Amino acid sequence: DIVMTQSPDSLAVSLGERATINCKSSQSILYSSNNKNYLAWYQQKPGHPPKLLFYWASTRKSGVPDRFSGSGSGTDFTLTISSLQAEDVAVYYCQQYYSTPGRTFGQGTKVEIK
Amino acid sequence: QVQLVESGGGLVKPGGSLRLSCAASGFTFSDYYMSWIRQAPGKGLEWVSYISGSSNTIYHADSVKGRFTISRDNAKNSLYLQMNSLRAEDTAVYYCARDQWEIHDWGQGTLVTVSS
Numbered sequence: 001d002i003v004m005t006q007s008p009d010s011l012a013v014s015l016g017e018r019a020t021i022n023c024k025s026s027q028s029i030l031y032s033s034n035n036k037n038y039l040a041w042y043q044q045k046p047g048h049p050p051k052l053l054f055y056w057a058s059t060r061k062s063g064v065p066d067r068f069s070g071s072g073s074g075t076d077f078t079l080t081i082s083s084l085q086a087e088d089v090a091v092y093y094c095q096q097y098y099s100t101p102g103r104t105f106g107q108g109t110k111v112e113i114k
Numbered sequence: 115q116v117q118l119v120e121s122g123g124g125l126v127k128p129g130g131s132l133r134l135s136c137a138a139s140g141f142t143f144s145d146y147y148m149s150w151i152r153q154a155p156g157k158g159l160e161w162v163s164y165i166s167g168s169s170n171t172i173y174h175a176d177s178v179k180g181r182f183t184i185s186r187d188n189a190k191n192s193l194y195l196q197m198n199s200l201r202a203e204d205t206a207v208y209y210c211a212r213d214q215w216e217i218h219d220w221g222q223g224t225l226v227t228v229s230s
Binding site: 038040042048049050051052055061093095097100101102103104105106107108 | 158159160161164173175209215216217218220221222223
C-alpha cells in the first residue's frame with residue numbers, strides 16, 4: 001500500500017496568519033496518462049464526518065473558501081490556509097486514490113489557534 | 115441533496131457480530147461505488163471496504179478480510195456491512211460514503227464498540 005505521511009502532526013497558528021500542512025506519499029501518485037495527481041484533502045471538525053476540500057490535489061470543492069489552496073505533484077503536496085480563521089480549527093487529512101484497492105489516508109494534522 | 119444515514123451500531127462482545135446499514139437518497143444509488151470508512155476514537159481514518167455499483171468489484175482491507183462483508187441492495191438504495199468475529203480494535207465510528215475515488219459525501223457515522 002502507498003503510505004501517506006503528513007507533517008507536522010499539529011500546529012498552532014495565530015489568527016490571520018498562514019498555516020501550511022505537508023503530505024508526502026511513499027510513491028508517486030501522478031498518473032502520467034492524464035497528468036493528474038490522485039490526492040484529496042479533507043477537513044474534520046470534532047463530532048463531524050470529514051469534509052472534502054480538494055481533489056486532484058488542487059481542485060477546490062465548491063463552497064470551500066479561497067483562503068484554502070492545494071498544491072504539489074508526484075510525491076509532495078501542500079495544503080495552505082492563507083489567513084487562519086477561528087472556524088478553520090480542525091484536523092486535516094490527505095488521501096491518495098491512485099492505488100485501488102488500498103486507498104490510504106495520512107495520519108492527520110491538527111490545526112489550533114496560537 | 116445527497117443523504118447517507120447509517121444505523122446498526124452498538125455495543126457487542128468480542129467475537130460477536132453486527133450488521134451496519136446505510137440508507138442512501140438524493141442520487142442514483144446504483145451508479146456509484148460505495149464505501150465504509152472507519153475512525154477509532156481519537157485516531158485517523160481507515161478505508162474498510164468498497165463495492166461497485168453492480169457489486170462486481172469488492173474490496174476489503176487486510177485488517178477486516180475474512181471477517182467483514184460489504185454488500186448492497188440497489189432496489190432499496192441501501193449499503194450494508196456484515197461484521198463477524200469482532201475484536202476490540204474494531205471499535206470505531208463507521209462512516210458510509212459515496213465513493214468517487216475522493217469522497218464528496220459522508221454519513222454522520224455509527225459507533226461500534228467491541229467490549230466485554
